[in-house]
Amino acid sequence: MTTDWSSRRAQAMPTGVFALMDAAKSEARARGLEVIDLSIGSSDLPPPESALEALRQATYDPATYAYCLHSGTRELREAAAGWHQERFGQTLDPEREILPLIGSQEGFAHLLLAAADPGDLILLPDPGYPSYYGAVALAGLEVKRMPLLEEHGYLPDLTAIAPEIARRARIMVLSYPNNPTTAVAPPEFFEQAVRFCLEHRILLVHDFPYVDMVYGDYQAPSVLSVPGALDTAVELYSLSKSHHMGGFRIGWAAGGAGVIGPLAAVKGAIDFNAYLGIQRAAVAALQRSRSEVRADVARLEARRDALLAALQARGWQASTPLGGMYVWARLPRPWTDSFAFALALARQTGVALNPGRAFGEHGEGYVRFALVREPEVLEEAVRRVAAFCVQN
Incomplete structure (x- = not known):
């Protein structure tokens, strides 16, 4: 029998959404799916030389x-x-x-x-x-x-x-x-x-x-x-x-x-x-120089625009961000539970998004797309999401 040494502080730690999504991504890989991970805001661009x-x-x-x-x-x-x-x-x-x-x-x-x-x-x-x-x-x-x-x-x-x-x-x-x-x-x-x-x-x-x-x-x-x-x-x-x-x-x-x-x-x-x-x-x-930084941001802006166009063409509601590296989009009907949506989507399609409720109760009803892949990959992710929504 293993002794549990957890303090009250450790027991108070919230369950991490990244751990739950990681498990769902592992299930997708086990099924042979290529994972498109848009759940974490970790830049895929290289550090400055x-x-x-x-x-x-x-x-x-x-x-x-x-x-x-x-x-x-x-x-x-x-x-x-x-x-x-x-x-x-x-x-x-x-x-x-x-x-x-x-x-x-x-x-x-x-x-x-x-x-x-x-x-x-x-x-x-x-x-x-x-x-x-x-x-x-x-x-x-x-x-x-x-x-x-x-x-x-x-x-x-x-x-x-x-x-x-x-x-x-x-x-x-x-x-x-x-x-x-x-x-x-x-x-x-x-x-x-x-x-x-x-x-x-x-x-x-x-x-x-x-x-x-x-x-x-x-x-x-x-x-x-x-x-x-x-x-x-x-x-x-x-x-x-x-x-x-x-x-x-x-x-x-x-x-x-x-x-x-x-x-x-x-x-x-x-x-x-x-x-x-x-x-x-x-x-x-x-x-x-600011111009170097802005060149990197221009790549993110192109991704933002490609992702928004793909989503809006399929009826998703999402406003155009002025800042950040994400798109915050409303769940498509009839879905209302962002956790259930994100976990099922990852397991069945390999596309990983962050459920809105992971950010608080007022995030329910939304999902977050991270702009961490190139436009063609983002468009492929939206195609998979659209097919998932039709099937479910």
């Missing part, structure tokens, strides 16, 4: 082999500060207002431990990124969900937050361009959010991995550009999306010293920093 070369050279440098303490991260912090200045005109202190992360997902979990105590209340978007809930359970926080509804442009209605909830709230989480809905937020919304959080002494956490993944003339605003934001907000950045470096696990947090300091204290007690070679690769990536 400049980043790869920086990493290659670092592996020959003995100075990179030791533990990397905070002082060793200065080059990356300065590069991030330069990026903020060039992109948004923000002047940030690389010593006190920027902190490297081993990916923004790790940073988010440590941030909750640094800025909140067990029992504190957190305002989370619904639908929202599933890993938020695991981090919240680990930190022992009470959740109040903020509905993101299509009729409101998938922006939370801050005026609908009850006064007693606002008084108790410690943290509010936002993320635009949004995963999974692909919604974007105008600067005016961030101004409203900053005013709200300043008034109620709430830490505003803006998860910002899709800063570069925007289409047409749209530019994603940074919450830190709002006057007063450094007193109440922190922004999380990742190189996983903009520079296709998901496996490198590298990003950074930017915000006032009042939140970066506690986050650094928690991280310092739990982990060292990323391998210095990976940090040098990140610096090289951040020094890429």
